[in-house]
Amino acid sequence: MRVLDKWGIILAVVMGILIWVFGGLNYLALMLSFLFLGVIATKYEHHIKRDLGIYEHERGWENVLSNGLVPTILAISSSVLGPVPFIASLAATTSDTFASEIGVLGKGKPVSLENFRKVKPGTSGAISIMGTVASLVGATIIGIIAIFFFGINPLTALLVGVAGFIGSFVDTVFGIFEEKGIGTKGTTNFLCSLAGGLLGYIFTLL
Numbered sequence: 001m002r003v004l005d006k007w008g009i010i011l012a013v014v015m016g017i018l019i020w021v022f023g024g025l026n027y028l029a030l031m032l033s034f035l036f037l038g039v040i041a042t043k044y045e046h047h048i049k050r051d052l053g054i055y056e057h058e059r060g061w062e063n064v065l066s067n068g069l070v071p072t073i074l075a076i077s078s079s080v081l082g083p084v085p086f087i088a089s090l091a092a093t094t095s096d097t098f099a100s101e102i103g104v105l106g107k108g109k110p111v112s113l114e115n116f117r118k119v120k121p122g123t124s125g126a127i128s129i130m131g132t133v134a135s136l137v138g139a140t141i142i143g144i145i146a147i148f149f150f151g152i153n154p155l156t157a158l159l160v161g162v163a164g165f166i167g168s169f170v171d172t173v174f175g176i177f178e179e180k181g182i183g184t185k186g187t188t189n190f191l192c193s194l195a196g197g198l199l200g201y202i203f204t205l206l
Contacts, residue, residue: 003039007061015064015072023075026149027086031071033145034090037138041101048105066186067093070193083150085200088160091142092167092196096189098138099168103131114176124175124188139164159203167196 004012012035020028071093074086100122103110109118110126119126142164143157152160171192177183 003042003059004064005060008059008064011061011064012068015068018072019075023078023083023086027075027078027083030087030090030142030146030149031068031075033149034094034142037094037141038097038101041098041134041138044102045105062186063189066189067193069190070197074197081201082204083146084152084156084160084204085197087142087146087150087152088163088167088200088203089193089197091139091160091164091200092171093189093193094142095135095139095164095168095196096171096192099127099131099135099172102134103128106130112176113172114179124178124185125172126175127172135168136161136165139168156203160200163196163199163203166199167192167194170195 016028016031019031071086071089074081074089078086104121106121106128108128110121110123110128110131111117112119112123112126114125121128139161143160146152146160147154147157171188174183174188174191178185178188
């Protein structure tokens, strides 16, 4: 079963090559880890998501671009910025993916950040207990993997997890505007990865 359509695969391969050439094998390995974790989260209990009408079994180039553009740019700029912004950006996208794909499986309805009313699962701009926990787990996993791939210390891995979690929250906040027709899922995904990368860079300056 394919996860990406034809153009999504082509764009992902191009980004992967750029990440490998300018960053290195460890950068590519972390990107592949994100993709692998994303597939697991997406396929998990997919029959329930299908019944809810929110299961995305095959994504296109827009999804690849919105999630991968910032990490690719940060990998290309890694000789100047170092690896932490790249890692934090992927932590944010992983955090958001876990929150979206696993959070919808919670028993209770999520709550909108706009008016704090309960909304249906899958609504952008809403949070749930399961989604929040899943978001933390996703960001933390990337931080732990980065310890092995990049040799960062546990404190940096923790900061990466924090950056990823905040990036996912940024996605949720802008999801409020998405529900109003301002922006798209791609827009919020891009801002999520951008926020994670910026926070990662800020943390390197501390």
